[in-house]
Amino acid sequence: MSVPADIRDITMADAGRNRIEWAWAEMPVLLGLHEPFRAQQPLEGLRISGCLHITTETANLARVLQAGGAQVVLCASNPLSTQDDVAAALVRDFAIPVHAIRGEDTETYYRHIAAALDHRPQITLDDGADLVSELHKHRTELLEGIVGGTEETTTGVIRLRAMAREGALRYPIVAVNDAHTKHLFDNRYGTGQSALDGIIRATNILLAGRTFTVVGYGWCGRGLALRARGHGAHVVVCEVEPLRALEAVMDGYTVMPLMDAAARSDFMVTVTGDKHAIDRAHFDVMKDGCVLANAGHFNVELNLEALAEMAVECTRPRPEVQEYRLANGRRIRVLSEGRLVNLAAAEGHPAAVMDMSFANQALAVAWLARDGRGLSPQVHPVPDEIDREVAALKLAALGVHIDSLTDQQREYLSSWGEGT
Known part of the structure; x- marks a missing residue:
């Protein structure tokens, strides 16, 4: 089956697949979500459009979303961040439509965003809020069908909060960037x-x-x-x-x-x-x-x-x-x-740190698919239970064990009567 796409060269797919698998080995949390998503199908039938950096790590996020039942289409969130071999592998090996070419001019960049929106997404994934911005400026006829979206950058969250303050934001967005297991690690390390x-x-x-x-x-x-x-x-x-x-x-x-x-x-x-x-x-x-x-x-x-x-x-x-x-x-x-x-000028963040960011993305998307229709059109935090789950999964993957509170300690922390 032919996959609609606009990429540089499909013959680069072998190199891209090798690098995707290399990154996969460094992403144990995301890898651990793959089989549960495949078994439970939390995204069954959902159309997802992502305006993200087309990198090896993003490819593995797309694999998990696809395993969860989603129909995924991707475009680039930066004209110089696309890894052309990865784009080729996504199209050839995973049948994921990609509209991204490294070095694309501004006209092509926005044409690719338009192609991602032609998918009529129900959930959006954004890296800088360009997809959301284009939806609200030029494709308002699509807004009614959108359940929610995610944003994974500080810049994007700032733009979206400005939209929400002005009453311009028309659907709920989860600020994945603000999850502790994202900004404390991805942004810093x-x-x-x-x-x-x-x-x-x-x-x-x-x-x-x-x-x-x-x-x-x-x-x-x-x-x-x-x-x-x-x-x-x-x-x-x-x-x-x-x-x-x-x-x-x-x-x-x-x-x-x-x-x-x-x-x-x-x-x-x-x-x-x-x-x-x-x-x-x-x-x-x-x-x-x-x-x-x-x-x-x-x-x-x-x-x-x-x-x-x-x-x-x-x-x-x-x-x-x-x-x-x-x-x-x-x-x-x-x-x-x-x-x-x-x-x-390089390859972006190491896969091991993107592992947590994209695990947040995947779990936030599943949460939106389940509960997004009841959310207001504002910028929402990642639920604490998702943040904690990602941290616990990462610790387990690193072979690190930690203590837990006793019942007595939990009771003390939730009471006020006991003092000196």
Whole structure:
């Protein structure tokens, strides 16, 4: 049976299948859900459209959803994050329609989102809220049939909460990003390792002894700062939120205004989720050779339009490096066109940490399939029992055993009468 798809090259499927299976071995929690989903069919007959990074880990999530009875269609959530061999394997070996090509232009990107929406989804999976946004802007005729959706990024959750505040959100969304077993691990350990992996692959520049500035000290920023310090870099943190800035100070980092950091940094990486975190004024004072990267969801964190206007020349000395030369001779090096550096210049988060994130996704989708019709059109947290189940399954997979409370201890924690 022919599978409707728009991918680069179906002959890449063998390589993609090998990498999917390699990641599968690192995802014991998701693997553990596969057979129960197959046996219980919690998603039987449901149409699911996912706007996600088309990676080996996403492929394994799609396998579990498909095993649970869902009809899954995928498109890319970032033009530079698609792994073309994985897309080919999903189409050939799993009969999952994929509309994603690495390096696709903006027109193709939105054409692929439209193709995913043509599936008339009942549940949406989003990574940045582009699918939800397109539904509410241009495909409103589909909204009535949607049960619910999930969102797995900080940026996407911010967009969706803004929609909910304005009364624009028309169906319930589960903020998978906010699950403890997602943001405490995926954002911190996943981004920390994979963003540095992308920076090192793209540049092959030694980090030890260099000044490495992290712009934004959320969970992703915390992980990035931790890993950069582990490589021997002098880590600077720039933050606008006083509590986070204080935490960075207490964690042992140098905290300063972004203008001061721009003048001394060898590397600057944005993880803010906001627009133009690094702007024209910062470009004006940057050191010659400063490397800029973005580990937030959208490339708007760097004002690349302003940089292009300031530059007298732009060259590509390495595949993932654009070098902008300014009129005074200074060079500013931008990685992966300001897209997510961990996916554009490397392979994204390690499978072992995505295991928890995607287990949350799968269980949240099953919960929506069961209970979503009774939820209000708001952004909802992942139920605590799902979060705890994922943590327990991960500990078991790691061979770690923990204690449990006695009946007496439970009683004490739920009472107020006993004191000194």
